[in-house]
Amino acid sequence: MTDCFYHYTDAETALKILTKKELWMTHISYLNDTQEGKDLREHLNPKVNNPEIHKILDYIDSHYESYVCSLSKNGDLLSQWRGYCPKGEGYAIGFRQPNFENKEREACFRGEAESNNDAAHAAIQVSEYHRCIYGEEEKESIIEELAEAFEADYKEMPNDIKSIVSQLPKAPLNWKALNGHLNNGLWLKYYSYFKLIFKDETFKEEEEYRLFIIFHNQYKQTPCYRVKKGVFIPYHRFCFNDDIFKEIIVRKTPNEKLSHEGLSHYLKHNKGMTEEKIKDFIKISNIPYRE
Template identity: 25%
Template sequence: MKGNGKILYHYCSVETFFNIIKGANLWLSDIAKSNDYQECMVCREIVNERIKEYLKNDIKSMEAWENWYKNGVEVNSSIRTFCVCFSESEDQLSQWRGYAQDGKGIAIGFDKKILEELNLISEYHIAFGKVIYNKSEEYVKEIVDDNIQKFEYKGVGHVALELSQNYRMKFPFIKNPGFEEEREWRAVVCSQVGNYNIPSSDKILFSKIKYRTSNDKLIPYIEMNFEKIKQNIIKEILLGPKSEVEIEDVVNFLKFCGYYENVEGGYNSNSPISIKKSVTSYR
């Protein structure tokens, strides 16, 4: 079900919902550990193939590109991409099944306009935007043309070596078309592995890289703390079609966690945060 365009939904388990609300934190996990093993590779490889097509009649340049492109990928392997995902779709059955305990979980509706402010923090480390599945030609062409222009004043090998680093904030926003129904938006942070500070703003704070376990894996992740704007950033909470959580309990939990402090005119399940049950007939 399509949303209103102003709210983006993060589908999650009840436990994750509890931790997000209590700590005013979203976790951005290492994208390489996601369920799509081609994450970040799709866009990069399309760009690679287009540039090779451009160089196909120059054997020497082609060899330089191929060798240094591979080196660039290897050199930048220590730079990890961290991501948290949202969906345009409100009350989407596939999202309930895949990301919210088969319908027992909860979807948190975040203010898209506030999330878009992430793009103002650091263009080299943080990005927020809509995932492209099929209509990627213009997006890819811009990257390809930019690199071809660099051949005028840089060696082909030099440009190839820098590709993975220079466009690391662009690559995560093209995804395999098989995931199109997710209608995804994502917040992305790129950081070197290690004890590095991530740029933050006066509204949203990023932690250093931390670690957790999930499905027998060690998962690096970064916390995105929205404590300072928690009364503004969350607009809606949707209980899954198989959820056993009561609306009244959510209202009381939000009060306990400070989401209703200094709210004029009182609060309830409709205002200032809309709390409702999924209408999807799934059991």
């Protein structure tokens, strides 16, 4: 398996990604899967008997906002071409895993610019693309461990934090103390993490990997907004350098030759690529399907 992760898109968006060097991480409530973020809780609820633990999980669900960018491990999949690209066009942009060694992670995740500092300050910022989990057997194994860990952690929870939990679902007066406990322990680290990578098995073919960022809604963070089908959709930007691009697969279309030539022209004049490098960088889909 190549160490490459693909984002399927149209020509206009591909040009923006290559030029602006950013991917948009969409608020989880606005993704196309209507069950997004619900699968973990549905598996977990029957395993947790303590009502106070359910209060904590309800609090996390209602007070933390997640933003997700989705990629596929498969760069040439018919269902992806059909699902994410308009008729007669399509590009699968291949990305390497992000490298934060020479750049602070916080500087890579950005919302709407504010003066000279628009970096995001989040509860959780992952540093690589994470594999989504589809199989029931793997999910059940994780759920058993999570349920046991939550029970154990609640027993050891300081009394002042238990007292705050007892106030829920009313807004706790000392919410910062509760957030501090959740951020430093397993609650956000594991519950929010698996909440974002548990997916229904019907989506398994996509081989999805995710990059995500999570905020508490009491802390100031200013997302960007785009409009789709009459809806304002919040998103944050994942910003990167040119070295994250590994390859681009061009969809087979009646215009594939011209698409290849236009992309080559762009890469030569805007990315400084040599003809030899462009030859290795651009690939044509192996799927002989033309709409």
